[in-house]
Amino acid sequence: MANPSQFGFQDASSPIMEELVEFHDHALMVALAICSLVLYLLTLMLMEKLSSNTVDAQEVELIWTILPAIVLILLALPSLQILYMMDEIDEPDLTLKAIGHQWYWTYEYTDFKDLSFDSYMVPTSELPSGHFRLLEVDHRVVVPMESPIRVIITAGDVLHSWAVPTLGVKTDAIPGRLNQTSFITTRPGIFYGQCSEICGANHSYMPIVVESTPLTHFENWSSLLSAS
Amino acid sequence: MAGEGDSEPEKSFKLLGFLDVKNVPCARESVLYGSLGSLVLGLGHFLATSRVRRSCDFAVGGFIFTMLGYWFYCRYNFAQHRIRQRMLREGMKNKILFEGSSLDPERKQTGNERSNS
Numbered sequence: 001m002a003n004p005s006q007f008g009f010q011d012a013s014s015p016i017m018e019e020l021v022e023f024h025d026h027a028l029m030v031a032l033a034i035c036s037l038v039l040y041l042l043t044l045m046l047m048e049k050l051s052s053n054t055v056d057a058q059e060v061e062l063i064w065t066i067l068p069a070i071v072l073i074l075l076a077l078p079s080l081q082i083l084y085m086m087d088e089i090d091e092p093d094l095t096l097k098a099i100g101h102q103w104y105w106t107y108e109y110t111d112f113k114d115l116s117f118d119s120y121m122v123p124t125s126e127l128p129s130g131h132f133r134l135l136e137v138d139h140r141v142v143v144p145m146e147s148p149i150r151v152i153i154t155a156g157d158v159l160h161s162w163a164v165p166t167l168g169v170k171t172d173a174i175p176g177r178l179n180q181t182s183f184i185t186t187r188p189g190i191f192y193g194q195c196s197e198i199c200g201a202n203h204s205y206m207p208i209v210v211e212s213t214p215l216t217h218f219e220n221w222s223s224l225l226s227a228s
Numbered sequence: 229m230a231g232e233g234d235s236e237p238e239k240s241f242k243l244l245g246f247l248d249v250k251n252v253p254c255a256r257e258s259v260l261y262g263s264l265g266s267l268v269l270g271l272g273h274f275l276a277t278s279r280v281r282r283s284c285d286f287a288v289g290g291f292i293f294t295m296l297g298y299w300f301y302c303r304y305n306f307a308q309h310r311i312r313q314r315m316l317r318e319g320m321k322n323k324i325l326f327e328g329s330s331l332d333p334e335r336k337q338t339g340n341e342r343s344n345s
Binding site: 008022025026028029030031032033036037040 | 296
């Protein structure tokens with residue numbers, strides 16, 4: 001989850017998010033270079049007297065056509081690479097269905113057992129000490145770590161969006177449509193997210209919590225859940 | 229989890245308000261080398277030609293190109309390093325998993341040597 005008043009990305013917990021953070025750093029470095037140049041040119045212009053002596057400027061026109069084209073290529077190539085990487089879904093180990101409702105999520109594990117449960121936010125009045133306000137839920141989504149997981153997302157009433165920033169996942173939940181996304185968690189842990197599409201009065205109060213555990217723990221959890 | 233008994237998160241220093249040079253790998257070195265390149269080129273040009281305006285242009289150009297040049301070089305090495313780390317981690321995990329079993333490649337090699345002799 002985010003630290004208080006955090007402005008940047010959370011630490012990445014999936015390979016795709018690591019790539020996204022690296023691309024973001026790359027884009028910011030290019031932006032820094034461009035900003036430095038623009039600031040310098042602005043300073044020069046402010047110190048110059050106004051004149052209308054320029055007739056044509058073939059050389060500078062060539063430079064400010066080719067240089068931006070190069071910059072765009074430098075940004076576009078890694079961007080497209082990551083875009084296509086995000087669309088690869090290569091034999092997932094588990095398929096999870098997430099259905100958005102007003103104002104909770106329903107999760108279904110129907111690969112091997114018919115598991116289904118609702119996930120409601122824990123109200124602040126019932127929150128145990130040390131837990132996170134507006135982020136904790138009564139039933140977390142448990143997934144095995146280091147395994148490709150496919151998530152199929154839809155909604156039962158209005159638009160929602162299933163988002164977990166640290167995994168680099170944000171997919172709209174649209175009624176009557178199935179959207180697919182996938183992720184791999186690189187480490188065990190608890191990852192928080194929130195609904196990211198305005199869906200009514202309690203839009204801010206339907207968080208998502210993904211718990212990544214080793215496979216044996218996941219098997220134990222699914223056995224306990226199906227028994228209950 | 230952040231904030232649970234850990235020391236305070238390291239404060240960031242954002243250049244021009246957006247580039248966190250402390251926490252982004254290679255950023256600090258890029259900016260420092262860029263500054264050095266800017267100083268060398270600008271000062272060198274001024275000492276050679278005594279033209280202030282053109283030397284400033286060279287200084288800014290030197291800053292941008294040195295910074296970006298080192299950035300690409302450093303990020304490329306960083307990416308290679310990370311790939312090697314991943315391969316090593318995977319290799320160590322597989323070695324522990326398969327050691328002594330029929331899938332152990334070292335055991336297969338030893339078996340082949342014995343059959344060849």
